[in-house]
Amino acid sequence: xxxxxxxLQQELGERTEEFLALRQIIEAVRELYKVTPRxxxxxxxxxxxxxxxxxxxxGVKHGGKKAxxxxxxxxxxxxx
Numbered sequence: 001x002x003x004x005x006x007x008l009q010q011e012l013g014e015r016t017e018e019f020l021a022l023r024q025i026i027e028a029v030r031e032l033y034k035v036t037p038r039x040x041x042x043x044x045x046x047x048x049x050x051x052x053x054x055x056x057x058x059g060v061k062h063g064g065k066k067a068x069x070x071x072x073x074x075x076x077x078x079x080x
Contacts, residue, residue: 018042025067033077039070 022040029037047063071077 021065025069029069029077035071035075035077037069038072041068041070042066043068 021042025040025042026037029035029040043066045063045066048061050059050061051057052059069077
């Protein structure tokens with residue numbers, strides 16, 4: 001009992017980190033927008049090579065992650 005997060009990650013691999021991220025996203029949506037998500041999907045956005053317009057040198061536009069949040073019918077999130 002009382003296994004640490006690090007021990008769980010070692011046992012279950014990367015899936016634990018993904019699960020914790022999903023839980024954090026769900027809790028943040030509940031807290032910020034007062035709605036309960038029906039489903040959350042996390043997508044990895046790849047990095048892209050871009051050219052600097054001033055110098056012409058190549059650079060990298062870093063990727064990241066994007067969360068798609070699906071709500072119950074009738075629930076809305078007001079975007080400002």
